Amino acid sequence: MAAPPHDPFGYGSSRIGSNGDVGRVEYLLLSPNSLLILHQLPVLFRCALEEYMVAMKKMCCEVLEVMAEGLGIGERNALSRVVGDERSDSCFRLNHYPPVAAEEDGKMLIGFGEHTDPQIISVLRSNNESGLQICLNDGSWVSIPPDPTSFFINVGDSLQVMTNRRFKSVKHRVLAESKQSRMSMIYFGGAALSEKIAPLKSLMSKDEESLYKEFTWLEYKNAAYKSRLADNRLSLFEK
Numbered sequence: 001m002a003a004p005p006h007d008p009f010g011y012g013s014s015r016i017g018s019n020g021d022v023g024r025v026e027y028l029l030l031s032p033n034s035l036l037i038l039h040q041l042p043v044l045f046r047c048a049l050e051e052y053m054v055a056m057k058k059m060c061c062e063v064l065e066v067m068a069e070g071l072g073i074g075e076r077n078a079l080s081r082v083v084g085d086e087r088s089d090s091c092f093r094l095n096h097y098p099p100v101a102a103e104e105d106g107k108m109l110i111g112f113g114e115h116t117d118p119q120i121i122s123v124l125r126s127n128n129e130s131g132l133q134i135c136l137n138d139g140s141w142v143s144i145p146p147d148p149t150s151f152f153i154n155v156g157d158s159l160q161v162m163t164n165r166r167f168k169s170v171k172h173r174v175l176a177e178s179k180q181s182r183m184s185m186i187y188f189g190g191a192a193l194s195e196k197i198a199p200l201k202s203l204m205s206k207d208e209e210s211l212y213k214e215f216t217w218l219e220y221k222n223a224a225y226k227s228r229l230a231d232n233r234l235s236l237f238e239k
């Protein structure tokens, strides 16, 4: 079930994507669309995964509805309908960061290199081991305390575009720093492949212009897979 370079779904270790990014991580990347791989999973795992994905999709929609309300958009489902669409392209990643050995102590080891998530919204849960950091506007990195009882929500690049940069996709990374395994699982809520990703008309003020050229999720996804993790992938689509 090793993930071949042209198809990222399946199991991978150390290599993240096909463009030379490496990290101290082992992962499973699954999508309801990668049926071939789903059918190779033990039934109990597959059922739990399907149940989790359904619950995450629902939660993403609820969060997006609250965001739409906060932005003053009259149409409550303007954002959530994109992730809620039955053709929406969502996926699930399970990450395992092996424990750091005593002799590696003090070294800055990258578990998962800096990047933004390309989809609309991501929901992360982890065990109680640290490692996740976010990048502030001034370029400094801040550690996110792990909390196995909470969900950590990330704005994706597509949501940044749909809100014409009112919400920003925050750069994040994982340092391998813990003496115990860090486990995380992330649900990535994306749009349908053919969905046009553009600022919502109902959000834009009278003379406001889109900061981005129009693109479909498929176009952006293809561009993202071709790039390196740390690239500013949206810059290709900025006006």
Ligand SMILES: O=C(O)CCC(=O)C(=O)O
Binding pocket: 093, 095, 112, 117, 124, 126, 132, 172, 173, 174, 184, 185, 186
């Ligand atoms: O494993 C984590 O805590 C974060 C991983 C991540 O950012 C990702 O898979 O996109």
Ligand SMILES: [Fe+2]
Binding pocket: 115, 116, 117, 172
């Ligand atoms: Fe991420």
